[in-house]
Amino acid sequence: MSDRKTERLLNLTLALLATKRYLKKSEILSNVLGYEGTQETKERMFERDKDDLRSLGIEIEVGDLDIFFEDEPGYRIPQKSYELTVPELTGRELALLSIAANYWNDSILAPSAQSGIRKLQSLGVPMTFDFDFRAQYRFENPTALLDDITSAIASKSQVSFSYDSASLKLRHLEPYKVLFWNGFWYLIGRDIDRSDIRLFKLSRFVSPLTIVKKKNQFVIPEGFNAQEHLPSENLEIARIAKVEIRKESGLILRNRGSILSEGEEFDTFQIAYENENAFLREILWFGASVRIVEPIELKLSLIALLQEVIR
Amino acid sequence: MSESALDRTARALDLVPYLLEHQGISITELAKVFGTSEKQINEDLILIHMCGLPGYTPLELIDMYYEDGFVTVSDPQSLDRPRKMSRTEMSSILVSLDLIKSLRTDEIGSEIEALQRKLQNNLEFENPFVVVQELRQQPVQKILESAIAKSAAVEIVYLGANRDTRSERKIIPIEIYIANKIAYLNAWCETSNGDRTFRLDRILSCEPIPGRALVTRSERTEIDSGANSIILTIDKSARNFLEDNRAIINKIDGVDEATVSLNSIDEEWLIKTVLGYGGSIRVISPEAISLKIADRAREILEIYGENSGKTGK
Numbered sequence: 085m086s087d088r089k090t091e092r093l094l095n096l097t098l099a100l101l102a103t104k105r106y107l108k109k110s111e112i113l114s115n116v117l118g119y120e121g122t123q124e125t126k127e128r129m130f131e132r133d134k135d136d137l138r139s140l141g142i143e144i145e146v147g148d149l150d151i152f153f154e155d156e157p158g159y160r161i162p163q164k165s166y167e168l169t170v171p172e173l174t175g176r177e178l179a180l181l182s183i184a185a186n187y188w189n190d191s192i193l194a195p196s197a198q199s200g201i202r203k204l205q206s207l208g209v210p211m212t213f214d215f216d217f218r219a220q221y222r223f224e225n226p227t228a229l230l231d232d233i234t235s236a237i238a239s240k241s242q243v244s245f246s247y248d249s250a251s252l253k254l255r256h257l258e259p260y261k262v263l264f265w266n267g268f269w270y271l272i273g274r275d276i277d278r279s280d281i282r283l284f285k286l287s288r289f290v291s292p293l294t295i296v297k298k299k300n301q302f303v304i305p306e307g308f309n310a311q312e313h314l315p316s317e318n319l320e321i322a323r324i325a326k327v328e329i330r331k332e333s334g335l336i337l338r339n340r341g342s343i344l345s346e347g348e349e350f351d352t353f354q355i356a357y358e359n360e361n362a363f364l365r366e367i368l369w370f371g372a373s374v375r376i377v378e379p380i381e382l383k384l385s386l387i388a389l390l391q392e393v394i395r
Numbered sequence: 396m397s398e399s400a401l402d403r404t405a406r407a408l409d410l411v412p413y414l415l416e417h418q419g420i421s422i423t424e425l426a427k428v429f430g431t432s433e434k435q436i437n438e439d440l441i442l443i444h445m446c447g448l449p450g451y452t453p454l455e456l457i458d459m460y461y462e463d464g465f466v467t468v469s470d471p472q473s474l475d476r477p478r479k480m481s482r483t484e485m486s487s488i489l490v491s492l493d494l495i496k497s498l499r500t501d502e503i504g505s506e507i508e509a510l511q512r513k514l515q516n517n518l519e520f521e522n523p524f525v526v527v528q529e530l531r532q533q534p535v536q537k538i539l540e541s542a543i544a545k546s547a548a549v550e551i552v553y554l555g556a557n558r559d560t561r562s563e564r565k566i567i568p569i570e571i572y573i574a575n576k577i578a579y580l581n582a583w584c585e586t587s588n589g590d591r592t593f594r595l596d597r598i599l600s601c602e603p604i605p606g607r608a609l610v611t612r613s614e615r616t617e618i619d620s621g622a623n624s625i626i627l628t629i630d631k632s633a634r635n636f637l638e639d640n641r642a643i644i645n646k647i648d649g650v651d652e653a654t655v656s657l658n659s660i661d662e663e664w665l666i667k668t669v670l671g672y673g674g675s676i677r678v679i680s681p682e683a684i685s686l687k688i689a690d691r692a693r694e695i696l697e698i699y700g701e702n703s704g705k706t707g708k
Contacts, residue, residue: 087442089400094407094446098457101473102448115449140405141481167476171513180492180503180510187491197491198430199409200484206412206477220572221494224641231483237523238482250631264490265527266576268638272525287638310525335554335561336597365671370559372694387701392674393692 092118096133097142101166106147106158134159142166168203175212178204182211191225223267227286232293233262233271239299242276246291247284255284258302261310272310274302281313322356325363326377329353333373337366350375364389398435406431407443411457411474414466422464440466447472482520489514493526498573529576533595539580542568542603548585552599557663562586565604571595575639625657625665626679633675636668654679666691 095117100107112130113119119126134144143165146157173181185201188194205211229245236243237259244256256276263270269286328350329338341355357363364386367374376383406429413428414420422440426433440461447456458470489511496507515522535551542549548567555562566582569590573579578595629636630652637644637653645656657665666688669676678685 086398086400086403087438090403090407091442091446093400093404094443097404097408098446098448098473117446117449117451136401136404140401140408141479163476166478168479170517173513176506177510177513180495180507181488184488184491184495187494188487193487193490195430196481196483197487199405200480200488202409202413202428203477203480203484206409206416208416220570221498222572222574224638234483234486234523238520261525262523263525263527264494266529267574304521311527314527333559335559336556339554339597339599365668368671368695369556369667371667371670371691372698373559375698383699387696387699389673390692390696391701393670394689394696395674 088118092116092129093133093136097137097161100144100159100161101163103160106145106160108156108158110156112159168207170204170207173204173207173209175210178209179211179213187221191223192228192230193226221267223264224269224287226269227289229286229289229293230262230269232295233259233286236293236295237261239295240302240304241299242296242301243273244294244296245284245289248288248290255282257282257284260304260308263310265314272313283313283315322358323379325355325357325379325382327353327355327367328375328377329370330373334370337370337374352377360385403439403442407439407446408474408478410436410439411443411468411471412477414459414468415471415475418467419465422461422466425466485514485518485520486522486524489522490524490526493524494528497526497528498530530573530578531576531596533578533598535595535598535601536571536578538601538603539568539571539595543570548604549601550604551593551601553593554597554599556594556597557661557667561599564591566591566593624680625660625684627655627657627669628677628679629653629655630675633672636672636676 099116113126145160145162182201185197188197243259247255257273259273261272263272271284275282330350341353344352344354422433422436426436443457444459457472460467492507492511496504550565552563564584564586566584568580568582570581580593584591643658643660645658648654670688
């Protein structure tokens, strides 16, 4: 029955929180409700309960009562380490935090965001909503690995995992940060085999995460900036294409290019593009209404792509 | 489903201080806030009621009062303050604050920054998350947001991609959402008498229609679903198709070459999209679509004067 255990854990927490001095183990076992059975059973119960409370993040301080009781340690939960201390929040700030907590809908981040916000709402600050967020955000749900990854980052432990790339390989990594980039989740860190910073998409992990038990195996370099390691499309130099667009067609392309000359059936436009594949897809969308004039390489890529289709 | 004693303990420890600041809250509301059932909350309350400090006389027990489904706490004993937030609780809120900040350019963005500084000063750990959101702000967004707030109608000029048209439409904006790097608008379109989705960057102009309020709208109409299944094989090189179109993908099998089944979608959309990936996406079924794609490819090759070989002449 989980009732009795829950009750005992609650009583233990209440007692250790209420005391200013350390409580002797014998005092706890005889006074806190729920410790029953032989001395040995009670002691084993108490050891387990301490571990359980610690796993909830509750700090139990162990101290010597005084010099005469050296062999019997005392216990207490310092109020300061137990309770939430955040700087004075305004009602508006609390409302902002609630909106933030609700952003995760039903993804795996939602339960912790929700329990976090409940604690903030127990501080006695009334919320004031005087703004609206109209833009919703649709994102990839983080995988269950997220928890393991953030705890490996916290303990600075190396991780390994199989990753689905050109060849399926086991990767060894010093995990630095979890990156949420345009709605997708990545792990960024130092690839130990390659001795270089690498980026891994969480959805392409094909094994659970193995975390090395040792802690503090590495330090994240001072001033590490994940953003500098992104393969940014913006860094690709924009190129200019010359294309012919049939009259009354390809409206989206017309809108984003500039007209060079008008013709009978086709008008000629100049359009900037960054990523060749993306641009080819954009052009192919309009079928036979758009024809590439230059660059020649772009035109040849398009023809090759189409010949693939009919092959 | 049985819950561990530990999970229950954690909830009970959080329930007491929450009740203290929400005196007279209903059990229904509590169940909603704590994401559990009313039955569970009832059981938790009975349990908490029996806990307290050594001595366990009425004076030392948590003093709580519940009647007709409403709860009041008069003495929480030593549980008067909320527990500190865990690393995951704090960081899951910090990451969404970051996200909201990156989506806003107005004064709320700087307000969030100040709030984050306030919280971070107090942080006992490093925030493991970094948020990078690239989104070109669209000038029409402000007008649309205020129209949504007022349920007001607007008139837009829109470039439609599927049928390559430019149209004037009277719409009632419902919701703006951002997916990948693109902002979309869901709206009731009076002109076509149905729900439509628009890309913000393809709205050429947007004017409020004065004095127009919400008209009765029909329920959301889904594109006819499930009639015939669409199956594609997708090569690794086209894997961003999978990522960009999560919303319509039903099922994925295979690693090197994925076989994907899609929910019903617009045929023209499918043809145009698949064509853009060259040979890396193949339509297995329906075969008719795969033939149409090949025809379209030949048609385009012709404007380049390329002999496509199989034109049947």
